[in-house]
Structure formats: C-alpha cells, structure tokens
Amino acid sequence: MKIGIPRAFLYYKYHVLWETFFEELGIEYIVSPETNKDILKRGTMHAIDESCLSSKIYTGHVDYLIDKCDYIFIPRVATLGSHKDTVCSKFQAIYDVINNTYREKNLKILYYSIDVINKDTELKAFLKMGKFLGKKKVQIMKAYYIAKQAEKTAKMIDLNNQNNLFKSDNPKILIVSHPYNIYDEYVGKPITNTLKELGCEPILACVVDEKQARDKAKKISKTLPWTFNKELVGAIDIYKDKVDGIILASSFPCGPDSLVNEMIIRRFKGKPIINLTLDGQEGTAGLETRLESFVDIIKIRKNEVVNE
Ligand code: SF4
Incomplete structure (x- = not known):
C-alpha cells in the first residue's frame, strides 16, 4: 500500500509526525512536489470558487497524487489542544470537500479525525488509523511515541536555528x-x-x-x-x-x-x-x-x- 501525502495545509505543521509514524510502521508514502504553476492550475480548476488560495493549492496537490498512490492522506481536525480550540472551517471540511470534488474518481482516502470536544484525541486518532492500516496496538503506540519525539526534536532545532538569527x-x-x-x-x-x-x-x-x-x-x-x-x-x-x-x-x-x-x-x-x-x-x-x-x-x- 502506498500513501500519498499532499504537500500543503497541515503537512507543514505535522510532516515530521506523519512521516516518522508511517516509516516506523513500514508504510510506503510519497509526498507531492513543491507547489508550482501546474499544481496551482489543477487546484484552481477543481476547487470551489469561494476557496482561499491555500485550499486551491491543497486541491492541486491532491489532484497531482491521484493515480500515483493507493490512498490519499487527508487528516481532519475540528478542535484540538487542552483549550479545545477550533480551527478554520476549511480544515474541518477538507475531507468532505475533497471527497465530494472527486466523487466520480472514487478516491480512496486515509484519514484521522481530531475533535477533542468529542474526546477524539490525537492518540486515539492515530490508533484508529494504525488499526485501519492493519497494525497491532503495540506497534502503533510505539510508532506514535517515536514520531512525537521526532516532532519535538525537529521543532526544537527550528527554534534554536531561528534564535541564532x-x-x-x-x-x-x-x-x-x-x-x-x-x-x-x-x-x-x-x-x-x-x-x-x-x-x-x-x-x-x-x-x-x-x-x-x-x-x-x-x-x-x-x-x-x-x-x-x-x-x-x-x-x-x-x-x-x-x-x-x-x-x-x-x-x-x-x-x-x-x-x-x-x-x-x-x-x-x-x-x-x-x-x-x-x-x-x-x-x-x-x-x-x-x-x-x-x-x-x-x-x-x-x-x-x-x-x-
Ligand atoms: S485560515 Fe482558513 S481561509 Fe485562511 S488561509 Fe487558512 S484555510 Fe484558508
């Protein structure tokens, strides 16, 4: 099974977490290339008119990945963190919007859903996704904790590099x-x-x-x-x-x-x-x-x- 990860939206915030998680579970993945004129054109063609530029870019990356992988990875985030904060409605709706945009292509989507108000935490979401990928709970937990550690380290390095400036x-x-x-x-x-x-x-x-x-x-x-x-x-x-x-x-x-x-x-x-x-x-x-x-x-x- 090959997973396609759109290089857009939450990718830039969570790519270390996602990539490490998939690597630890031995799941093959590809990431769409950097945004270019063609990707933006694809996104503009398929996205609904009211979309922001970032949503159009996301759609363009999904469009690029179709036919290049078995599942496209589209996580859904509604509320998160200890304050149960919300996110822009575009993030909440992206799974449904993409699913609907490509309904004729019968797109296969791999997803997780975080909604802490409804007790769907990040850990729970990754456990469900890992189970869907056919992995055992102990493997998923290990992969998740290693991925969280990698994410923490990457953030610390970025922060140190920036502080040096x-x-x-x-x-x-x-x-x-x-x-x-x-x-x-x-x-x-x-x-x-x-x-x-x-x-x-x-x-x-x-x-x-x-x-x-x-x-x-x-x-x-x-x-x-x-x-x-x-x-x-x-x-x-x-x-x-x-x-x-x-x-x-x-x-x-x-x-x-x-x-x-x-x-x-x-x-x-x-x-x-x-x-x-x-x-x-x-x-x-x-x-x-x-x-x-x-x-x-x-x-x-x-x-x-x-x-x-
Ligand atoms: S906050 Fe929402 S509307 Fe604004 S750029 Fe991000 S996704 Fe688009």
Missing part, C-alpha cells in the same frame, strides 16, 4: 503567516528569499513555542477562536521587541486572517507593519517593490535609532 546585526523582520503559506515554494518563499536578498533576517512567527504563544494570545484577545491564529498572535507578543518590522502575509481571501490582521494592526503599535495578500498571481515584481520600500523604511528607522 537574533545575533545578526541585519534588520529582523517578523513574518506572520501560516506555515502552509510561508513555507510554500510558490507563494511564501518569494517573501523570505527577497528579504534575505535585501539583507534582512526573516523571523517566522510560526516558529515559536506553541503553548507559550497560545497563552500569550489569551492576554491579547480572550475571544479569538482559531488555534493557529492564536499561535501567530502570541508569537508577535514574544518577538515584537526583538524585530524591526512586521509583515502580515495572508492568502486571498482568508476570513480568519482578515479579522485577526485588523486586530494585530490595532494592538501592536510602534513597529512598521505591512499587510501582503498572497493571490498566486504569476511574477514577483510587485511583491519585490513593496518589500523594498518596506525594508528602506526599516533601515532608515534603524539608522535613526542608532544615531540618536
């Missing part, structure tokens, strides 16, 4: 964006690459102690419902005094981000902030121009502070 004298710019946007080769990487070319250190809000960030976010808004947005908001509070500017990068037309970005602009004053909308348009000339002007402002401010 703060030692640089270059301007540091915090990018507030979901991992599936900022790590995506087609829509997010042009931002980090351009910042590096302009002599800046991109600091990613999604690389953070997630629990600490969620706790911080509670102080900023008691009513924010989406856990992944909470992590980004809390990360701003953690990093704000160590960076020179903030970029909010959201996929078009993201409902949660449009609300949360407004709140961020009102609550976090004192640092230059720009709002970038990622729409998957070809070419990066417009993006580069906006980033150049933003970095110029930051460099001027930084010099003024040094010369004061």
Whole structure:
C-alpha cells in the first residue's frame, strides 16, 4: 500500500509526525512536489470558487497524487489542544470537500479525525488509523511515541536555528503567516528569499513555542477562536521587541486572517507593519517593490535609532 501525502495545509505543521509514524510502521508514502504553476492550475480548476488560495493549492496537490498512490492522506481536525480550540472551517471540511470534488474518481482516502470536544484525541486518532492500516496496538503506540519525539526534536532545532538569527546585526523582520503559506515554494518563499536578498533576517512567527504563544494570545484577545491564529498572535507578543518590522502575509481571501490582521494592526503599535495578500498571481515584481520600500523604511528607522 502506498500513501500519498499532499504537500500543503497541515503537512507543514505535522510532516515530521506523519512521516516518522508511517516509516516506523513500514508504510510506503510519497509526498507531492513543491507547489508550482501546474499544481496551482489543477487546484484552481477543481476547487470551489469561494476557496482561499491555500485550499486551491491543497486541491492541486491532491489532484497531482491521484493515480500515483493507493490512498490519499487527508487528516481532519475540528478542535484540538487542552483549550479545545477550533480551527478554520476549511480544515474541518477538507475531507468532505475533497471527497465530494472527486466523487466520480472514487478516491480512496486515509484519514484521522481530531475533535477533542468529542474526546477524539490525537492518540486515539492515530490508533484508529494504525488499526485501519492493519497494525497491532503495540506497534502503533510505539510508532506514535517515536514520531512525537521526532516532532519535538525537529521543532526544537527550528527554534534554536531561528534564535541564532537574533545575533545578526541585519534588520529582523517578523513574518506572520501560516506555515502552509510561508513555507510554500510558490507563494511564501518569494517573501523570505527577497528579504534575505535585501539583507534582512526573516523571523517566522510560526516558529515559536506553541503553548507559550497560545497563552500569550489569551492576554491579547480572550475571544479569538482559531488555534493557529492564536499561535501567530502570541508569537508577535514574544518577538515584537526583538524585530524591526512586521509583515502580515495572508492568502486571498482568508476570513480568519482578515479579522485577526485588523486586530494585530490595532494592538501592536510602534513597529512598521505591512499587510501582503498572497493571490498566486504569476511574477514577483510587485511583491519585490513593496518589500523594498518596506525594508528602506526599516533601515532608515534603524539608522535613526542608532544615531540618536
Ligand atoms: S485560515 Fe485562511 S488561509 Fe487558512 S484555510 Fe482558513 S481561509 Fe484558508
């Protein structure tokens, strides 16, 4: 049995967990390639019109994997964590949306479902999935705990690497964006690459102690419902005094981000902030121009502070 993993959405948050779990169970898998023009085109063709760019990209990756594997891996997350936080409805619905989009192809989907409000924890979800894959409970438990450890180690390495960037004298710019946007080769990487070319250190809000960030976010808004947005908001509070500017990068037309970005602009004053909308348009000339002007402002401010 070969599993196909779409390189989109939760892949960027959980790929170490998933890949280690499958490897420990001896399950073969393939991951779709980095997003490119063809994948986006496939996604745009099949996704429903109201979809955000990130959903279209996800659909494009699923479309790429059809016929290349036996099952496509599409986990479902509804509520998670000790606070029973929710996630954007696109994550909750993705299993059904994809199933419905490709109903004529009789798609075989491998999934797990996390919904802590209904007592479906991550461990329970992995146990069910492992059982479906024909594995024994003891094997599944072992694979899960090894995968959790690998995930923890990978996060620690990412965090240490990012903390080292703060030692640089270059301007540091915090990018507030979901991992599936900022790590995506087609829509997010042009931002980090351009910042590096302009002599800046991109600091990613999604690389953070997630629990600490969620706790911080509670102080900023008691009513924010989406856990992944909470992590980004809390990360701003953690990093704000160590960076020179903030970029909010959201996929078009993201409902949660449009609300949360407004709140961020009102609550976090004192640092230059720009709002970038990622729409998957070809070419990066417009993006580069906006980033150049933003970095110029930051460099001027930084010099003024040094010369004061
Ligand atoms: S949070 Fe925004 S970008 Fe992410 S899936 Fe939901 S609508 Fe799309």
